[in-house]
Amino acid sequence: MPDSSPLHQKLLPLALPIVTMSTVFVADSLHATLVTPALLYPTAVLLTANAKDRRMPWIVAGLAASLTVAGHYVPRDEILPTVDFLNRVMTVLATIGTAGLVQYFTRFKDRLRQEEAIAAAIHARNSRTEEKLENSLHELRDMQLAMDQANIASISDLHGKIVYVNDKFCQISGYARQELIGQDHRIVNSGLHPKSMFHSLWQTIGHGGTWRGEVRNRTKDGEFWWADTTIVPLFDTHDKPKQYVAIRSDITARKLAEEQLLEQASLARLGAMASVVAHEVRNPLAGVMGALQVLRGRMVAESEERMIVGDVLARIDQLNASLSDLLLYARPRAVHKAPTNVRLLLEEVAESTRADPRFAGVDVQVEGQDKVCTVDANLIGGAVLNLALNAAQAAEGKGRIQLVVADADPCCRLEVRDDGPGIDASVRARIFEPFFTTKPRGTGLGLPIVKRIVEQHGGTIGVDCPESGGTVVHLQFPLG
Ligand SMILES: Nc1ncnc2c1ncn2[C@@H]1O[C@H](COP(=O)(O)OP(=O)(O)OP(=O)(O)O)[C@@H](O)[C@H]1O
Ligand SMILES: [Mg+2]
Incomplete structure (x- = not known):
């Protein structure tokens, strides 16, 4: 780098070498x-x-060499000219060698300084990078916490x-x-969605796309929970999916x-249909039953005809019961509450x-x-009877x-x-x-009716299947 300092400052480092050289020259001459x-x-x-100007050692070496040569011509008696000549050749060589050494030494020192400066710069940059990294990690942790x-x-x-979960x-x-x-x-799969849905999900995310949908899942206890789900692939350095985040x-x-x-909308439709059924089916059915009962009364006891009509009457009875269930479910009647001893109510049930007679072998306690x-004793009694019948049917008569x-x-x-x-x-x-039933002759309205009655009372219904069975x-x- 060129030295831009004033001339007197440039010459200052020469002062000491010049004084030294002058002293040497005087001693040499005397x-x-x-x-x-x-x-x-x-x-x-x-x-x-230590001079800033890197040419300085060579300038001084030049001057010293010139003075050495000049010293040879100063007249002296006592010394042989050949010895003096050899001394001076050695001096010139030593001076030039020293200038070379000084130059080598200053270059070495410069390089050392440069390396130190580079190391300091790298250290500063690394510290800044570490700080940035630390900040980014902190932000990431905060974001994950918020997302979690x-x-x-x-x-x-x-x-x-x-x-990860x-x-x-x-x-x-x-x-x-x-x-x-x-x-x-699959551990949380509720079995509701078709396989084709999961197939399309895998197709989408496998090709790097994002999948979104509403999925019904199942808890460990078998309860259902719905989730609005978004699945996004994470990519590797070759832009291929490596993991999926849901x-x-x-x-x-x-x-x-x-x-x-x-449910309410379908109930409203069911209510309208039930009115039609009540009018168009139940009333004529009552007429048919009445007529059949009269005919049966006129038939000979123990005759085959009388037994057939008895069978028909039993079927019509069953049909009537199903219609009553349907009407009760579709058009629930108002609740009339009164203080009731529920233990007595259970005893009646x-x-x-x-x-x-179908449950003669069942022990009811x-x-x-x-x-x-x-x-409402009538409604609650009917609800418990419904549950008792379900229990007796499940027990298969024993x-x-x-x-x-x-x-x-x-x-x-x-x-x-x-x-x-x-x-x-x-x-x-x-x-x-x-209408959900597993029984060949069930209507599947028993439990929905019970649930409706309990809810009309501001209550809740639950079903447990203990490990001990049943x-x-x-x-x-x-209470009131
Ligand atoms: N105590 C029970 N033990 C085993 N399964 C039961 C029991 N109670 C109800 N269930 C099951 O619940 C289903 C629905 O019962 P629900 O009472 O609503 O209808 P259903 O008994 O089939 O027909 P319905 O009562 O209308 O004649 C039944 O089909 C049966 O599979
Ligand atoms: Mg039932």
């Missing part, structure tokens, strides 16, 4: 010994080691195996984290509301069940204390049914327990759907 003092010239060159609070998240590998996923699915890691998402939000409440709306609740007034202050809790086969999880999910249906409503 003394005549075997070893000439001119050999001290290289020390003047050494004094330029708001969403149900999971990550799976290319084969669909779960490699957040706390919300564990909470809503009912599984512990270690039960989910390594499994695929972000879900819980929409179970919205789906239930939608289902209820649908037990009596009616025992009276049914009533348990629990007297308890007065303000309910076994034990318990009608229980359970301890549940400040509520009224009634339970119908049986030791039948229990209810499979897939059936249990649908038992409150109108089924427990429990109704719970406010």
Whole structure:
């Protein structure tokens, strides 16, 4: 780099070498010994080691060499000219060598300084990068925390195996984290959606696209939960999907509301149809029954005709019962509540069940204390009878049914327990759907009617299948 300092500053580093050289020159001229003092010239060159101007050692070396040569011509007696000549040749060589050494040394020093500066710059840059990295990591952690609070998240590998789930996923699915890691998402599949839906999902994300849809999942306990699901692939450095991130939000409440709306709409249609049925079918059916009863009365006792008409009458009775169920479900009557001893109510239900010849082999028991609740005795009695009939049918004419007034202050809790086969999880999910039945002659309206009655009382209904076997249906409503 060119030196831009003023001339007097440039010459300043020369002062000391010049004084040294002058001293040496004077000593050289005055003394005549075997070893000439001119050999001290290289020390003047050494004094330029810190000069900024890199040419300085060579300038001083040049001057020193000139003075060495000049010294040879200063007249002296005592010394042989040949020895003096040799001394001076050595001095010139030593001076030039020293200048070379000084130059080498200063270059080495410069390089060292440069390397130090580069190392310092690299260190500063690395510190800045580390700081940025630390900040980015912090931001990422904050974002993940926010996302984990708001969403149900999971990550799976290319084969669909779960490699990460957040706390919300564990909470809503009912599984512990270690039960989910390594499994695929079939573990939460509710079986509602067709295979083609999952096929198109894999097609989309496998080609790097984002899939979005509403999926019904199942908890570990067999309950259903709906999720608005978005699945996004994560790509490797070759732009190929390497993992899939699924972000879900819980929409179970919205789906239930939608289902209820649908149910209400279909109920309204059913109510209109029920009016037609009541008028167009039930009334003529009553007429047909009356006529058949008259005819039957005129027939010879024990005759084959009389038995056939009896059969027809029994079928019409059954038809009437189904129609009554349909009407009760489609056009529920108003509730008339009054204080009722529910234990006595259960005893009446037990009596009616025992009276049914189909359930002669079933042991029906009533348990629990007297308890007065303000309910519509007819509706609640009918509801418990419906449950007792379900229990007796499940027990296939044998076994034990318990009608229980359970301890549940400040509520009224009634339970119908049986030791039948229990209810499979897939059936249990649908038992409150109108017209869902597993029986050849069932209408599938029993439990929906019971649920309606309990809800009319501001209560709830639940079904448990304990590990010990059987089924427990429990109704719970406010005391009054
Ligand atoms: N105690 C029980 N044990 C086993 N399964 C039961 C029990 N209660 C109900 N279920 C199941 O629930 C289904 C629906 O019951 P629900 O009472 O609504 O209709 P249903 O008994 O089939 O017909 P309906 O009562 O209208 O004659 C039944 O078909 C049966 O599979
Ligand atoms: Mg039933």
